[in-house]
Amino acid sequence: xxxxxxxxxxxxxxxxxxxxxxxxxxxxxxxxxxxxxxxxxxxxxxxxxxxxxxxxxxxxxxxxxxxxxxxxxxxxxxxxxxxxxxxxxxxxxxxxxxxxxxxxxxxxxxxxxxxxxxxxxxxxxxxxxxxxxxxxxxxxxxxxxxxxxxxxxxxxxxxxxxxxxxxxxxxxxxxxxxxxxxxxxxxxxxxxxxxxxxxxxxxxxxxxxxxxxxxxxxxxxxxxxxxxxxxxxxxxxxxxxxxxxxxxxxxxxxxxxxxxxxxxxxxxxxxxxxxxxxxxxxxxxxx
Ligand code: DGI
Ligand code: FE
Ligand code: FE
Numbered sequence: 001x002x003x004x005x006x007x008x009x010x011x012x013x014x015x016x017x018x019x020x021x022x023x024x025x026x027x028x029x030x031x032x033x034x035x036x037x038x039x040x041x042x043x044x045x046x047x048x049x050x051x052x053x054x055x056x057x058x059x060x061x062x063x064x065x066x067x068x069x070x071x072x073x074x075x076x077x078x079x080x081x082x083x084x085x086x087x088x089x090x091x092x093x094x095x096x097x098x099x100x101x102x103x104x105x106x107x108x109x110x111x112x113x114x115x116x117x118x119x120x121x122x123x124x125x126x127x128x129x130x131x132x133x134x135x136x137x138x139x140x141x142x143x144x145x146x147x148x149x150x151x152x153x154x155x156x157x158x159x160x161x162x163x164x165x166x167x168x169x170x171x172x173x174x175x176x177x178x179x180x181x182x183x184x185x186x187x188x189x190x191x192x193x194x195x196x197x198x199x200x201x202x203x204x205x206x207x208x209x210x211x212x213x214x215x216x217x218x219x220x221x222x223x224x225x226x227x228x229x230x231x232x233x234x235x236x237x238x239x240x241x242x243x244x245x246x247x248x249x250x251x252x253x254x255x256x257x258x259x260x261x262x263x264x265x266x267x268x269x270x271x272x273x274x275x276x277x278x279x280x281x282x283x284x285x286x287x
Pocket of ligand 3: 149
């Protein structure tokens with residue numbers, strides 16, 4: 001332990017016990033002096049224990065300084081091994097996002113009914129499980145999953161007004177089925193109401209209901225997580241849930257097919273994006 005800390009050893013709990021159990025190794029970054037050695041010896045005598053003093057090269061790196069630099073947002077390059085820096089940065093990022101997620105959850109609770117809020121949390125869980133299999137930013141996945149239905153409890157007229165406000169061009173099908181706008185409007189809400197300025201998150205929310213061609217893996221994960229989340233209980237969901245972890249692409253196609261069947265059975269208009277999504281899945285699957 002450091003010399004300074006050793007001199008304050010009296011404040012420890014059961015110091016005598018500790019001295020009995022272990023021999024202290026005292027190091028110091030300052031130059032050693034006769035005075036220092038004397039003080040170490042005095043402590044040892046006091047507690048009837050032993051300590052050895054170890055000369056260490058005087059490296060101008062202190063953990064206090066490193067912590068200070070991190071808090072000030074300054075670089076700590078060369079003060080620590082790169083791997084340790086990477087680890088600290090990753091942990092700092094995760095902590096930041098966790099704080100962010102906590103705030104999102106509070107706000108979301110006010111915007112959604114209980115069932116929808118629980119669904120959002122379930123989609124988050126499913127998205128993490130799916131995301132682990134891909135090289136995606138899991139922290140961002142969490143945010144997108146949590147927010148994907150943030151506009152879901154808006155009434156049709158509210159969705160249309162918000163779509164107008166955000167400059168979303170409402171197509172023919174969205175005019176008759178305004179609920180389809182909960183994706184696009186949700187994407188804008190996540191940006192302007194929740195302050196999440198991220199393209200992946202934005203697009204994943206925007207297209208989570210219909211899908212689209214050329215979807216990114218990030219978007220696909222949110223789409224599928226929404227479909228297989230634990231609160232879903234329609235026919236065939238178990239099979240898709242299983243498939244999602246065996247053959248991701250096929251599970252996407254199965255979800256899309258299932259949605260289309262649902263829409264067709266109810267004689268509802270199919271959104272062109274849904275069709276483009278399906279065709280694209282078929283092509284890339286080579287089927
Ligand atoms: O918001 P969720 O219920 O969690 O899930 P979602 O955003 O995927 O919405 C599912 C609903 O969207 C479901 O009732 C089917 C409908 N849907 C999906 N694609 C289309 C569609 N409805 C129409 N009319 N046309 C589509 O292309
Ligand atoms: Fe939705
Ligand atoms: Fe959903």
